[in-house]
Amino acid sequence: MEQPIAFGEITSWREVEEATVEIFGDMRSARAWLGAPMIRFAGLSPAKAWEQGQHELVIEIVRQAAAGFVF
Numbered sequence: 001m002e003q004p005i006a007f008g009e010i011t012s013w014r015e016v017e018e019a020t021v022e023i024f025g026d027m028r029s030a031r032a033w034l035g036a037p038m039i040r041f042a043g044l045s046p047a048k049a050w051e052q053g054q055h056e057l058v059i060e061i062v063r064q065a066a067a068g069f070v071f
Contacts, residue, residue, distance in 0.1 A: 006066035
């Protein structure tokens, strides 16, 4: 069994999207999750946090979601 995308090297927004699609099973759900404001990002969505340069934080939350944590 291959390692999930979320646990590999993530360096671009496209890879964040691919990992999130793998977690949620479809692009619509992945985009909804990536666009939803989260307390962890001070009310920003993961997409906005990525735009503001918080790449490591976004990657970490994607990895936590892949590991089964719920947000």
